Amino acid sequence: MKNFREKNVVLAGFVLLIAVTILAVMREQEIKDDYHELQDNNEKLVEQIVTLEKEVESLSRSSKDLETGNKQLTEEIVKLEEAVEALKTPVHYQDFLEAIKLVESYKEAKTFEEASEFIAFKIGVGLMAQDSSLTCPCHFAFNSKSVEWIPNAVLELVKVRTEKDKILLTYNTVNDIGDYEFVLIKAMGRNDPTEKWRIEEIKHESNKS
Structure with missing residues:
Protein backbone atom coordinates (compact mmCIF):
# COMPACT_ATOMS: atom_id res chain seq x y z
CA MET A 1 0.00 0.00 0.00
CA THR A 89 -12.71 106.40 -73.05
CA PRO A 90 -14.72 109.60 -73.27
CA VAL A 91 -13.67 109.87 -76.93
CA HIS A 92 -16.56 109.75 -79.42
CA TYR A 93 -16.78 109.25 -83.17
CA GLN A 94 -16.89 113.01 -83.81
CA ASP A 95 -13.67 113.39 -81.82
CA PHE A 96 -11.93 110.94 -84.15
CA LEU A 97 -13.10 112.89 -87.17
CA GLU A 98 -11.85 116.18 -85.69
CA ALA A 99 -8.50 114.67 -84.67
CA ILE A 100 -7.93 113.13 -88.10
CA LYS A 101 -8.94 116.39 -89.78
CA LEU A 102 -6.39 118.28 -87.68
CA VAL A 103 -3.53 115.95 -88.63
CA GLU A 104 -4.58 116.13 -92.28
CA SER A 105 -4.33 119.93 -92.00
CA TYR A 106 -0.91 119.56 -90.36
CA LYS A 107 0.17 117.45 -93.34
CA GLU A 108 -0.79 120.26 -95.73
CA ALA A 109 1.19 122.96 -93.88
CA LYS A 110 3.63 124.75 -96.17
CA THR A 111 5.73 126.37 -93.46
CA PHE A 112 6.99 125.43 -90.02
CA GLU A 113 5.09 128.33 -88.50
CA GLU A 114 1.88 127.12 -90.11
CA ALA A 115 2.49 123.58 -88.86
CA SER A 116 3.15 124.87 -85.34
CA GLU A 117 -0.44 126.15 -85.13
CA PHE A 118 -1.60 122.53 -84.77
CA ILE A 119 0.67 121.85 -81.79
CA ALA A 120 -0.76 122.02 -78.24
CA PHE A 121 0.41 124.89 -76.08
CA LYS A 122 1.67 123.29 -72.86
CA ILE A 123 4.73 122.93 -70.66
CA GLY A 124 7.41 120.76 -72.24
CA VAL A 125 6.34 121.46 -75.82
CA GLY A 126 8.30 123.97 -77.88
CA LEU A 127 9.75 124.96 -81.25
CA MET A 128 13.37 124.88 -82.36
CA ALA A 129 14.61 126.73 -85.46
CA GLN A 130 17.66 128.53 -86.83
CA ASP A 131 16.34 131.94 -85.80
CA SER A 132 13.31 133.83 -84.53
CA SER A 133 11.88 133.83 -88.05
CA LEU A 134 11.59 130.04 -87.75
CA THR A 135 14.08 129.37 -90.50
CA CYS A 136 14.47 125.63 -91.07
CA PRO A 137 15.78 123.03 -90.49
CA CYS A 138 13.19 123.08 -87.69
CA HIS A 139 12.15 120.72 -84.90
CA PHE A 140 9.24 120.27 -82.54
CA ALA A 141 10.45 119.63 -79.00
CA PHE A 142 8.39 117.29 -76.82
CA ASN A 143 9.94 117.24 -73.36
CA SER A 144 13.39 115.68 -73.89
CA LYS A 145 12.74 114.50 -77.45
CA SER A 146 12.51 116.34 -80.74
CA VAL A 147 11.10 115.57 -84.18
CA GLU A 148 12.21 117.38 -87.31
CA TRP A 149 9.47 119.00 -89.35
CA ILE A 150 9.78 117.90 -92.98
CA PRO A 151 7.23 119.32 -95.44
CA ASN A 152 5.02 116.72 -97.16
CA ALA A 153 6.67 113.87 -95.25
CA VAL A 154 3.50 112.43 -93.69
CA LEU A 155 1.47 110.11 -95.91
CA GLU A 156 -1.39 107.78 -95.00
CA LEU A 157 -3.19 106.96 -91.76
CA VAL A 158 -2.43 103.33 -90.82
CA LYS A 159 -3.65 102.94 -87.23
CA VAL A 160 -6.10 104.57 -84.83
CA ARG A 161 -6.38 103.95 -81.10
CA THR A 162 -7.25 105.69 -77.87
CA GLU A 163 -5.51 105.97 -74.52
CA LYS A 164 -7.94 107.28 -71.91
CA ASP A 165 -8.75 110.83 -73.08
CA LYS A 166 -6.12 110.85 -75.84
CA ILE A 167 -6.36 109.89 -79.51
CA LEU A 168 -3.33 108.28 -81.13
CA LEU A 169 -3.03 108.32 -84.92
CA THR A 170 -0.19 106.50 -86.68
CA TYR A 171 0.87 107.58 -90.19
CA ASN A 172 3.49 106.21 -92.53
CA THR A 173 5.98 108.60 -94.17
CA VAL A 174 8.02 109.13 -97.31
CA ASN A 175 11.54 107.86 -97.96
CA ASP A 176 11.39 105.25 -95.18
CA ILE A 177 11.65 107.91 -92.50
CA GLY A 178 9.58 105.68 -90.23
CA ASP A 179 6.08 105.87 -88.80
CA TYR A 180 4.86 108.95 -86.96
CA GLU A 181 2.45 108.49 -84.09
CA PHE A 182 0.49 111.66 -83.37
CA VAL A 183 -0.73 111.93 -79.78
CA LEU A 184 -3.69 114.32 -79.66
CA ILE A 185 -5.34 115.98 -76.67
CA LYS A 186 -7.83 118.77 -76.21
CA ALA A 187 -5.78 121.88 -75.48
CA MET A 188 -5.15 125.51 -76.41
CA GLY A 189 -2.88 126.46 -79.30
CA ARG A 190 0.12 128.80 -79.41
CA ASN A 191 -1.96 131.65 -80.82
CA ASP A 192 -5.46 130.31 -80.23
CA PRO A 193 -6.96 129.96 -76.71
CA THR A 194 -9.76 127.73 -78.03
CA GLU A 195 -9.58 124.26 -76.51
CA LYS A 196 -9.80 121.66 -79.26
CA TRP A 197 -7.93 118.63 -80.55
CA ARG A 198 -4.25 119.44 -80.99
CA ILE A 199 -0.98 117.55 -81.24
CA GLU A 200 0.55 116.95 -77.82
CA GLU A 201 3.43 114.83 -79.12
CA ILE A 202 4.78 113.26 -82.29
CA LYS A 203 6.52 109.95 -81.69
CA HIS A 204 8.97 108.96 -84.39
CA GLU A 205 9.54 105.24 -84.89
CA SER A 206 12.54 104.73 -87.17
CA ASN A 207 12.51 101.82 -89.58
CA LYS A 208 14.93 99.10 -88.61
CA SER A 209 17.22 97.77 -91.29
Whole structure:
Protein backbone atom coordinates (compact mmCIF):
# COMPACT_ATOMS: atom_id res chain seq x y z
CA MET A 1 0.00 0.00 0.00
CA LYS A 2 2.79 2.36 0.88
CA ASN A 3 4.54 1.72 -2.41
CA PHE A 4 1.31 2.37 -4.31
CA ARG A 5 0.85 5.75 -2.65
CA GLU A 6 4.44 6.70 -3.38
CA LYS A 7 3.92 5.75 -7.01
CA ASN A 8 0.78 7.90 -7.13
CA VAL A 9 2.64 10.84 -5.66
CA VAL A 10 5.45 10.47 -8.15
CA LEU A 11 2.97 10.10 -10.98
CA ALA A 12 1.04 13.12 -9.83
CA GLY A 13 4.27 15.09 -9.56
CA PHE A 14 5.29 13.99 -13.04
CA VAL A 15 1.88 14.95 -14.47
CA LEU A 16 2.09 18.32 -12.74
CA LEU A 17 5.59 18.86 -14.13
CA ILE A 18 4.39 18.01 -17.62
CA ALA A 19 1.42 20.37 -17.20
CA VAL A 20 3.66 23.15 -15.95
CA THR A 21 6.04 22.52 -18.85
CA ILE A 22 3.19 22.58 -21.35
CA LEU A 23 1.80 25.78 -19.84
CA ALA A 24 5.28 27.33 -19.91
CA VAL A 25 5.71 26.35 -23.55
CA MET A 26 2.24 27.69 -24.41
CA ARG A 27 2.92 30.91 -22.51
CA GLU A 28 6.25 31.31 -24.28
CA GLN A 29 4.50 30.81 -27.62
CA GLU A 30 1.86 33.37 -26.65
CA ILE A 31 4.60 35.82 -25.72
CA LYS A 32 6.30 35.16 -29.05
CA ASP A 33 2.99 35.63 -30.88
CA ASP A 34 2.33 38.86 -28.96
CA TYR A 35 5.83 40.07 -29.76
CA HIS A 36 5.46 39.32 -33.47
CA GLU A 37 2.05 40.98 -33.51
CA LEU A 38 3.49 44.02 -31.75
CA GLN A 39 6.37 44.07 -34.21
CA ASP A 40 3.95 43.87 -37.14
CA ASN A 41 1.85 46.65 -35.67
CA ASN A 42 4.94 48.81 -35.22
CA GLU A 43 5.98 48.21 -38.83
CA LYS A 44 2.47 49.10 -40.03
CA LEU A 45 2.54 52.21 -37.85
CA VAL A 46 5.91 53.23 -39.32
CA GLU A 47 4.52 52.68 -42.83
CA GLN A 48 1.48 54.82 -41.97
CA ILE A 49 3.73 57.57 -40.59
CA VAL A 50 5.85 57.52 -43.78
CA THR A 51 2.69 57.64 -45.90
CA LEU A 52 1.33 60.56 -43.89
CA GLU A 53 4.65 62.40 -44.18
CA LYS A 54 4.55 61.95 -47.97
CA GLU A 55 0.94 63.17 -48.06
CA VAL A 56 1.86 66.23 -45.95
CA GLU A 57 4.82 66.95 -48.25
CA SER A 58 2.57 66.55 -51.30
CA LEU A 59 -0.05 68.84 -49.78
CA SER A 60 2.66 71.38 -48.97
CA ARG A 61 3.85 71.35 -52.59
CA SER A 62 0.26 71.60 -53.81
CA SER A 63 -0.29 74.53 -51.46
CA LYS A 64 2.79 76.31 -52.85
CA ASP A 65 1.69 75.56 -56.42
CA LEU A 66 -1.78 76.84 -55.59
CA GLU A 67 -0.34 79.97 -54.01
CA THR A 68 1.83 80.57 -57.09
CA GLY A 69 -1.15 79.93 -59.36
CA ASN A 70 -3.31 82.34 -57.38
CA LYS A 71 -0.59 85.01 -57.57
CA GLN A 72 -0.30 84.60 -61.34
CA LEU A 73 -4.08 84.66 -61.68
CA THR A 74 -4.27 87.84 -59.61
CA GLU A 75 -1.63 89.48 -61.80
CA GLU A 76 -3.55 88.48 -64.94
CA ILE A 77 -6.78 89.87 -63.48
CA VAL A 78 -5.02 93.18 -62.71
CA LYS A 79 -3.73 93.34 -66.29
CA LEU A 80 -7.20 92.61 -67.65
CA GLU A 81 -8.72 95.27 -65.41
CA GLU A 82 -6.12 97.78 -66.64
CA ALA A 83 -6.88 96.81 -70.25
CA VAL A 84 -10.61 97.21 -69.66
CA GLU A 85 -10.01 100.56 -67.97
CA ALA A 86 -7.94 101.67 -70.95
CA LEU A 87 -10.86 100.82 -73.22
CA LYS A 88 -13.13 103.11 -71.23
CA THR A 89 -12.71 106.40 -73.05
CA PRO A 90 -14.72 109.60 -73.27
CA VAL A 91 -13.67 109.87 -76.93
CA HIS A 92 -16.56 109.75 -79.42
CA TYR A 93 -16.78 109.25 -83.17
CA GLN A 94 -16.89 113.01 -83.81
CA ASP A 95 -13.67 113.39 -81.82
CA PHE A 96 -11.93 110.94 -84.15
CA LEU A 97 -13.10 112.89 -87.17
CA GLU A 98 -11.85 116.18 -85.69
CA ALA A 99 -8.50 114.67 -84.67
CA ILE A 100 -7.93 113.13 -88.10
CA LYS A 101 -8.94 116.39 -89.78
CA LEU A 102 -6.39 118.28 -87.68
CA VAL A 103 -3.53 115.95 -88.63
CA GLU A 104 -4.58 116.13 -92.28
CA SER A 105 -4.33 119.93 -92.00
CA TYR A 106 -0.91 119.56 -90.36
CA LYS A 107 0.17 117.45 -93.34
CA GLU A 108 -0.79 120.26 -95.73
CA ALA A 109 1.19 122.96 -93.88
CA LYS A 110 3.63 124.75 -96.17
CA THR A 111 5.73 126.37 -93.46
CA PHE A 112 6.99 125.43 -90.02
CA GLU A 113 5.09 128.33 -88.50
CA GLU A 114 1.88 127.12 -90.11
CA ALA A 115 2.49 123.58 -88.86
CA SER A 116 3.15 124.87 -85.34
CA GLU A 117 -0.44 126.15 -85.13
CA PHE A 118 -1.60 122.53 -84.77
CA ILE A 119 0.67 121.85 -81.79
CA ALA A 120 -0.76 122.02 -78.24
CA PHE A 121 0.41 124.89 -76.08
CA LYS A 122 1.67 123.29 -72.86
CA ILE A 123 4.73 122.93 -70.66
CA GLY A 124 7.41 120.76 -72.24
CA VAL A 125 6.34 121.46 -75.82
CA GLY A 126 8.30 123.97 -77.88
CA LEU A 127 9.75 124.96 -81.25
CA MET A 128 13.37 124.88 -82.36
CA ALA A 129 14.61 126.73 -85.46
CA GLN A 130 17.66 128.53 -86.83
CA ASP A 131 16.34 131.94 -85.80
CA SER A 132 13.31 133.83 -84.53
CA SER A 133 11.88 133.83 -88.05
CA LEU A 134 11.59 130.04 -87.75
CA THR A 135 14.08 129.37 -90.50
CA CYS A 136 14.47 125.63 -91.07
CA PRO A 137 15.78 123.03 -90.49
CA CYS A 138 13.19 123.08 -87.69
CA HIS A 139 12.15 120.72 -84.90
CA PHE A 140 9.24 120.27 -82.54
CA ALA A 141 10.45 119.63 -79.00
CA PHE A 142 8.39 117.29 -76.82
CA ASN A 143 9.94 117.24 -73.36
CA SER A 144 13.39 115.68 -73.89
CA LYS A 145 12.74 114.50 -77.45
CA SER A 146 12.51 116.34 -80.74
CA VAL A 147 11.10 115.57 -84.18
CA GLU A 148 12.21 117.38 -87.31
CA TRP A 149 9.47 119.00 -89.35
CA ILE A 150 9.78 117.90 -92.98
CA PRO A 151 7.23 119.32 -95.44
CA ASN A 152 5.02 116.72 -97.16
CA ALA A 153 6.67 113.87 -95.25
CA VAL A 154 3.50 112.43 -93.69
CA LEU A 155 1.47 110.11 -95.91
CA GLU A 156 -1.39 107.78 -95.00
CA LEU A 157 -3.19 106.96 -91.76
CA VAL A 158 -2.43 103.33 -90.82
CA LYS A 159 -3.65 102.94 -87.23
CA VAL A 160 -6.10 104.57 -84.83
CA ARG A 161 -6.38 103.95 -81.10
CA THR A 162 -7.25 105.69 -77.87
CA GLU A 163 -5.51 105.97 -74.52
CA LYS A 164 -7.94 107.28 -71.91
CA ASP A 165 -8.75 110.83 -73.08
CA LYS A 166 -6.12 110.85 -75.84
CA ILE A 167 -6.36 109.89 -79.51
CA LEU A 168 -3.33 108.28 -81.13
CA LEU A 169 -3.03 108.32 -84.92
CA THR A 170 -0.19 106.50 -86.68
CA TYR A 171 0.87 107.58 -90.19
CA ASN A 172 3.49 106.21 -92.53
CA THR A 173 5.98 108.60 -94.17
CA VAL A 174 8.02 109.13 -97.31
CA ASN A 175 11.54 107.86 -97.96
CA ASP A 176 11.39 105.25 -95.18
CA ILE A 177 11.65 107.91 -92.50
CA GLY A 178 9.58 105.68 -90.23
CA ASP A 179 6.08 105.87 -88.80
CA TYR A 180 4.86 108.95 -86.96
CA GLU A 181 2.45 108.49 -84.09
CA PHE A 182 0.49 111.66 -83.37
CA VAL A 183 -0.73 111.93 -79.78
CA LEU A 184 -3.69 114.32 -79.66
CA ILE A 185 -5.34 115.98 -76.67
CA LYS A 186 -7.83 118.77 -76.21
CA ALA A 187 -5.78 121.88 -75.48
CA MET A 188 -5.15 125.51 -76.41
CA GLY A 189 -2.88 126.46 -79.30
CA ARG A 190 0.12 128.80 -79.41
CA ASN A 191 -1.96 131.65 -80.82
CA ASP A 192 -5.46 130.31 -80.23
CA PRO A 193 -6.96 129.96 -76.71
CA THR A 194 -9.76 127.73 -78.03
CA GLU A 195 -9.58 124.26 -76.51
CA LYS A 196 -9.80 121.66 -79.26
CA TRP A 197 -7.93 118.63 -80.55
CA ARG A 198 -4.25 119.44 -80.99
CA ILE A 199 -0.98 117.55 -81.24
CA GLU A 200 0.55 116.95 -77.82
CA GLU A 201 3.43 114.83 -79.12
CA ILE A 202 4.78 113.26 -82.29
CA LYS A 203 6.52 109.95 -81.69
CA HIS A 204 8.97 108.96 -84.39
CA GLU A 205 9.54 105.24 -84.89
CA SER A 206 12.54 104.73 -87.17
CA ASN A 207 12.51 101.82 -89.58
CA LYS A 208 14.93 99.10 -88.61
CA SER A 209 17.22 97.77 -91.29
